[in-house]
Amino acid sequence: MYAAFFTESSLKKGSLSMGLFGNHYERAGSGIAKNAPKKKGIFRFFEIFGRKFWKLFELNLLYFLSFLPVIGAVALFFAVDSQLGTILAAACLVLFAVIIGPATAAHTKILKNFIMEKPTFLAHEFFHTFRTEFKHACIVGVLDCVLACCISAAFYVYPRLIEQTGSKMFYVLFAITLSIGVIALLMNFYIFPMLVSTNLSLKNVLKNSLALSVVALKTNIITILVLAAVIAVYVLVLMFVNIRYSMILLFLLPVMPASWLGLVITFQSYPVIQKYIINPYYEQRGEVNPELAQTVTDEEETVFEDRGGEEKPIEPAKKSGGKSSGGRSHKGKGKIIS
Known part of the structure; x- marks a missing residue:
């Protein structure tokens, strides 16, 4: 029904703590499934x-x-x-x-x-x-x-x-x-x-x-x-x-x-x-209690799909000599997300 392009759920507690106290601050976790048990x-x-x-x-x-x-x-x-x-x-x-x-x-x-x-x-x-x-x-x-x-x-x-x-x-x-x-x-x-x-x-x-x-x-x-x-x-x-x-x-x-x-x-x-x-x-009445029904049914058409919990973790690019893996340097421009 909808998609959240940037969500807090995309950061697991483990990866967040590694980002603060370790050297894997660029690593993104697999997220949390929308319909997790x-x-x-x-x-x-x-x-x-x-x-x-x-x-x-x-x-x-x-x-x-x-x-x-x-x-x-x-x-x-x-x-x-x-x-x-x-x-x-x-x-x-x-x-x-x-x-x-x-x-x-x-x-x-x-x-x-x-x-x-x-x-x-x-x-x-x-x-x-x-x-x-x-x-x-x-x-x-x-x-x-x-x-x-x-x-x-x-x-x-x-x-x-x-x-x-x-x-x-x-x-x-x-x-x-x-x-x-x-x-x-x-x-x-x-x-x-x-x-x-x-x-x-x-x-x-x-x-x-x-x-x-x-x-x-x-x-x-x-x-x-x-x-x-x-x-x-x-x-x-x-x-x-x-x-x-x-x-x-x-x-x-x-x-x-x-x-x-x-x-x-x-x-x-x-x-x-x-x-x-x-x-x-x-x-x-042959119906399902709305409080127990699924939010998204099979008959509904979805424009975006929540893939939380299914995405592959994104590993940070390996750096050498202060340059990114693509051999380019972006001084003063901050992190570029492509």
Whole structure:
């Protein structure tokens, strides 16, 4: 479809280092094949993570903007010692519940583009998805916030009721509440990637997310273990490390680790959505999922062909007496490429 006459891929790492530190600075490598096989599993994850490392910082900063109402609510609650302060703090929390869903959808859309290796204009894509997915994502965000409040209340209320009454019924209710919380967490692994990738109704998105939380249980457990490990590191550092050093983690929250964790979740969940939701849809229509289709098919006419990985390395011309192999000298004219 196109040709790049001068590309960075035409220089291998090995030949570049030889050019800097050896005497083979004129040697060009064979390039990198356009359709070279992709890495799989954890190796592909870290390849994407390394390539998008600084972009993840920028994305985390954009996503962090949606948490400013929470910071404002805390500041107002403690700084304004009056009923007005409480009302303003509550208003900030309501604002957070409204915008966190669309912000998470936008965050997920960009992470999905990273995983699918699609070019993305970060800020434009973020705010565009925030607007287009606002309705359904807002509903999901509000439901998540309400559920989070209920589970937090359960952690506070049920242990005290058990201690006061000794009734085993409260153990059952507490266990049911925790189970609902875990299921909701697993569903969220799939809700937002499905919202930004399909045209399904919200009802079907929730239904499919519930099914995938059970069908892909092994994948979900791995995802939860990774999230738990990162969160545990944060908590342990804040609890047991000198406050002068542990506070550094709090100051890093605007740039990490939300996008890192989001990348783990999307990397794990989106292939499951492709396998069970997207691919079957195209198979029923006798079509191929465009995300899996080849960029250039056999039927397409190509003007230029990418020969990366097939070209023969170009050896430098042997020099003697300060002259090139052609016996000509080009003083002051620099290197001539013929």
